[in-house]
Amino acid sequence: MTHDPFPQGTPPHPLGNPVARREGREKVTGAARYAAEHTPPDCAYAWPVPATFARARITGVETSEALALPGVCAVLTHENAPRLDSTDDPTLALLQEDRVPHRGWYVALVVADSLEAARDAASAVRVTYESADHDVRFRAGHPGLYEPESVNGGFPGIRERGNFEAAYAASLIKLDATYSIPPLHNHPMEPHASTAWWDDGHLTVYDSSQGATRVRDDLAALFKIGKGEVTVVSEHVGGGFGSKGTPRPQVVLAAMAALHTGRPVKLALPRGQMAAVVGHRAPTIQRVRIGATTEGVITALAHEIITYTSTVSEFVEQAAVPARVMYAAPHSRTAHRVTALDVPSPSWMRAPGEAPGMYALESAVDELAVLLDIDPVELRVHNEPETEPDSGRPFSSRHLVGCLREGANRFGWLPRDPRPAVRREGDLLVGTGVAASTYPVFLAGSVAEAHADADGGYRIRLNATDIGTGARTVLAQIAAAALGASSEERVQIEIGNSDLPPAMLAGGSAGTGSWGWAVHRACTELAARLRDHTGPLPAEGVTVTADTGQEAAAKSPYARHAFGAQFAEVQVDTVTGEIRVRRLLGMFAAGHILNPRTARSQFIGGMTMGLGMALTESSGLDAAFGDFAERDLASYHVPACADVPAIEAHWLDERDPHLNPMGSKGIGEIGIVGTAAAIGNAVHHATGVRLRDLPLTPDKVLPHL
């Protein structure tokens, strides 16, 4: 398929307007209800019991003490829990067998009349285990490392172009550096929660999820019932960042407990249990080798990563994939190796692959710039590829150079003395750094229904999810634009319920593009129907349904990615080793920005998470107990208000006709990509010290000052 499916005209009003988010008032008044905020009559409360061994077999569960406590109605274990059918997600096979694959894996669930009783009773469940030796120590040279066929996103594990080793050996300038990133946790502010009940064979669940359609499908499969017998509602979701992308244990456990007890059951995961069961970003050790000419032309590039997965399922963080997109290099090797350890199952966390991969790659490019004494902005510009290096496909649009130039301008990058450690303000050393960002365009088919009322109003229905992006708002704008309406105000939006037409989940930065495409098509067809219609509309109005499954599945002849450039200024305290970011500026090129107000919030939110990745966020597995040591918000440090000074996000509005009818790329993830590298590079500029292991905490910095 090489024809251009989207000959695009000028974006009509109101696409591109900074419309305020629709549910804003509900959210600032506390009226918006999240998954745990529905309490059906006779609702019981559940509290899970996590395993205390990293590798074990359960030999017995003593529940009598727990059951004897006041208010306790049931304890579910692998011995009495409802039998589930297996699905292709083994992390959902909960309370089905005696095997414990990692510490924190759920081994029982207490159900009681009150939260207090359930919590107390959970600590009274006595589980005995036969434990085996476990291995949670991720390290270079781990004997279990193997080359996976494919990595997250379905990309091949290894790609080679030309002859990297020979070209690297022949290069005059060589850089060989290894970077590491610890496990990271998504920690959305709303813990994973579900309220579930069965009514005459029909399962209804309020679930904190990024996509209720997938949750419904999986629940139907697990409980061996028809999809029509399950309703999943995800009306307001308190963030997810990937950790609510597919069903997580809470929804299965709540549904099981409701089935077992015959009562509605509410389950909100305790924050301290989340690290082990909702997915996390796996750690990576990344070796980057770059061979270049003395003029700064990259001739050879290798990005090789190792990471871990669990013994439950294979998830490989695709950190070497962005190196297939970024720079022209005739000889290249990008490869992943993974080892399965007795660890909690890793999964998606904001920009899987790109966030960690671009930390290493963009740090290495900065190291090369220092080696060559070339401005790091110019070095990147020198190595712009004509086409996507890995595939040879033309880019649908690529404005990395524009972002670097315009970002540098706004940031005040120049004049810049490249010498490190020469800007001193009292005890502080100050420096600036830059890094590039990228994130691919994903699109998936969705079904949308557009309806015109007899009285001139419109209603759009599809199972999109608002996890904080402002989905309702932007979909109303897209609908209004396609309908030729002057404003989005007369467009009602219904989302967040699996009974609605099925749609892509809010993930992969693909929500707005995928949903919007279906909405746009349904509205375009509705507008045509209305144009052809003469006389008043029938009382029931006119309804059109559109399914973009086919178009979205068609392979594009173009390489489609968003790009960006991030600039950071940091200060490093030479007495304490504390690094503080003074300002961050992100310049992005991510298609047509449909709502600058909500888009800006997303870019800045991503950059803020990148700041955390750079400076404070770190988790690690205790070798003896096999547990994450940092399991709560007191020990796992997400950025707080005082950590976040001036952050600005700007963009070059692109006109890219090869994406979707709105011309949009995803914006939810690119903000976190490159931030940590920009900060690390600024730390080098400030201090002359190159730190390659995130996060850059004072203990790592101070010995070098």
Add this chain to the structure above:
Amino acid sequence: MESTNQPAAADAQATAHRQPPLAYDARSELVLHVNGTPYTLTLDHRTTVLDALREHLGLTGAKKGCDHGQCGACTVLVDGRRANSCLLLAVAQDGRRITTIEGLAHGNDGADGERLHPLQEAFLERDALQCGYCTPGQICSAVGVLTEAADGFPSHVTPYTAASGAPMELTPDEIRERMSGNLCRCGAYPRIVEAVGDARDAGGAES
């Protein structure tokens, strides 16, 4: 703290049954004045103010982000001062006046309902939220910040030269510092600081 079992390695402990205290689920009657309305409740002594609001009074505006005093999502005002309601046992708050996010809007705005508190307006105006889960806590916390500053409470970043007890000027640095007990994983901080500044300019402490 987690409710986990002891490893079987610690055999002796693992099998030693603990003694449930007497009156394990003891309850008491108490009165909470929530948003101006007195509620007489009979609550389990283990029930926090946060769970009393959310599970017993249906006031789910205060959020549970951690239940351990680590995130600020549950912030409410107790007798006019901000507090993490997950750290307060309801039974110990008998007779207190509690203001939640649901109690900040007052009167009628003539259009779609109640007139919002200036901070609520400012959060909307600035897009100082995304998922909204931290938002009620942020707003209640900001109400506390405005009154604390007006009452002369210093913060970590207040210059030592500031006059003791005199109203504090809420600079952006002061706002950032004082709002740091309220985590926002969506990263709405820059807009939150602006929104609090707007409310400060609008004389939010008095409203």
